[in-house]
Amino acid sequence: MHAGELHVLMSESSTFTVLRTSGGRVLSLLLDDDAQALLFAGHLIRIRIDGRTSRSSTAAAASVPLPQTPPPPATATATATATATATATATATAMAMAKAKAKAIIIMKKRKSFRRMMLSDYTVRAQIVQSFGFADRDAPKDAPAGARNITSAVFLISTCGYRAALNASSFRSMWLNGPSTPRTANTMQNYWDFCSQGTSRMSNETQVIFEVPLPCNGTVNGQPYNFFTQCSEVELYAWMDLAESYVQNTLKRDISLIKQRIAVLPTEMMASCKWAGMGSIGCSGTRCYSWINGAAATELSAYMHEMGHNMGLQHSGRAGYMSEYADKSCTMGSGRTCFNAPNLWRLKWASPLPGGDLNGTTLEVGQWKKFTIPNQSTAPQSFVRINPSWTLITGKESLSTDPLPADRELAPVYFISFRYRHYVFESFSTESNNRVHVYSFQGTQVSFRHLVPLNSDL
Numbered sequence: 001m002h003a004g005e006l007h008v009l010m011s012e013s014s015t016f017t018v019l020r021t022s023g024g025r026v027l028s029l030l031l032d033d034d035a036q037a038l039l040f041a042g043h044l045i046r047i048r049i050d051g052r053t054s055r056s057s058t059a060a061a062a063s064v065p066l067p068q069t070p071p072p073p074a075t076a077t078a079t080a081t082a083t084a085t086a087t088a089t090a091t092a093t094a095m096a097m098a099k100a101k102a103k104a105i106i107i108m109k110k111r112k113s114f115r116r117m118m119l120s121d122y123t124v125r126a127q128i129v130q131s132f133g134f135a136d137r138d139a140p141k142d143a144p145a146g147a148r149n150i151t152s153a154v155f156l157i158s159t160c161g162y163r164a165a166l167n168a169s170s171f172r173s174m175w176l177n178g179p180s181t182p183r184t185a186n187t188m189q190n191y192w193d194f195c196s197q198g199t200s201r202m203s204n205e206t207q208v209i210f211e212v213p214l215p216c217n218g219t220v221n222g223q224p225y226n227f228f229t230q231c232s233e234v235e236l237y238a239w240m241d242l243a244e245s246y247v248q249n250t251l252k253r254d255i256s257l258i259k260q261r262i263a264v265l266p267t268e269m270m271a272s273c274k275w276a277g278m279g280s281i282g283c284s285g286t287r288c289y290s291w292i293n294g295a296a297a298t299e300l301s302a303y304m305h306e307m308g309h310n311m312g313l314q315h316s317g318r319a320g321y322m323s324e325y326a327d328k329s330c331t332m333g334s335g336r337t338c339f340n341a342p343n344l345w346r347l348k349w350a351s352p353l354p355g356g357d358l359n360g361t362t363l364e365v366g367q368w369k370k371f372t373i374p375n376q377s378t379a380p381q382s383f384v385r386i387n388p389s390w391t392l393i394t395g396k397e398s399l400s401t402d403p404l405p406a407d408r409e410l411a412p413v414y415f416i417s418f419r420y421r422h423y424v425f426e427s428f429s430t431e432s433n434n435r436v437h438v439y440s441f442q443g444t445q446v447s448f449r450h451l452v453p454l455n456s457d458l
Helices: 034-039 055-062 088-119 168-175 188-195 233-250 267-271 300-310 341-346
Strands: 002-011 015-020 026-031 043-054 083-086 122-134 152-159 207-214 217-220 223-226 260-264 277-280 288-292 351-358 369-372 381-386 413-419 435-441 455-457
Touching: 002 026, 002 034, 015 034, 015 233, 026 034, 026 233, 152 168, 152 233, 168 188, 168 207, 188 300, 207 233, 217 233, 223 233, 233 260, 233 288, 260 300, 277 300, 288 300, 341 381, 341 413, 341 435, 351 369
Parallel strands: 026 122, 152 207, 152 260, 260 288, 351 381
Antiparallel strands: 002 015, 002 043, 002 277, 015 026, 043 122, 083 369, 217 223, 277 288, 381 413, 413 435, 435 455
């Protein structure tokens, strides 16, 4: 038996599960159930190891052919006063879409399982046998949502003869506002303010930035690391642990109370770390981490994406596409944008239009409802949410842990919003600009433990 804190890490192409022991050692895990990993992210757990898997078996698994990506669905253009109409006659369509979505999710989970083994040369197959609750005993039961101050420690790392991707001065000018910085300037502080409509804030008081030189190789927490040749779970946590040690012991700065850590790696690390960024899911453990590859060090959307993972968000896909990253209208997909409507709702940054939270009670049979939908970024009430509870067995909005009969499917909840280009923070392509977007989402608002991948239809 092994015990420690469970972390779930996501990059743009992979999902990894890591056990971190009380002594700081890390172990790459392969769990049979992806949902179980998310359920216990940030928990102190005990596992039973069922076997060990090498990278060679990963390559064999990853070679399994997958279905080809179908052509994109047709899109519909809308104006700024787009009208959305919903009726109870959508039942059959909702159920059909739910079945198609369920199949897509199954395929994506298989792909993620294959990829997870690639984090380390050796990954152990394991099962969670016991949970002792969140590693941070003072953490809220559910992921925090609503207004917040974003507090982070940023490490600008140099190592192996490679310079940091940015120095502290350059990073600070990109990250934070000065006394005369306009609200339209392309800074991370403005990005958060714009996308959350002022509900989430960062400032010079909540952000600490350090230039951190690290040895290229050595041993940390009893495990050897090599930043020049490797990018396993050992190196990921070595960057964070060694950087914290340098700040605490050499710079004499106490950052022990800051949970969110962001490591910006040298550009040359792309040779061994084949991702633009990686983030841990949720922040209810002792720490939450974001790693940014130096090649993406000036891409603010890369930071927003990984920090979104720290808030409990997952990737946003698109109906009909294999990639769980295919939503171009959300920074949790592949967009240089804000979050989409379901993620804004999930974070409590935005809510449905008045009368626009529809379900089997508020949308009566045969009754039409019409809505004028504003641009999502201009109003705190900006979208229509349709929960077709008339198709559920229980008629309840919350997800049940009880298995459904084989002949029934959970109907997705739909979010309808209108989006158009904002030249700084909503960089839509022509395909996505000035359109009504329809999203489906089956998660809850306050707990990332029940999130499932998002899908969007344009």
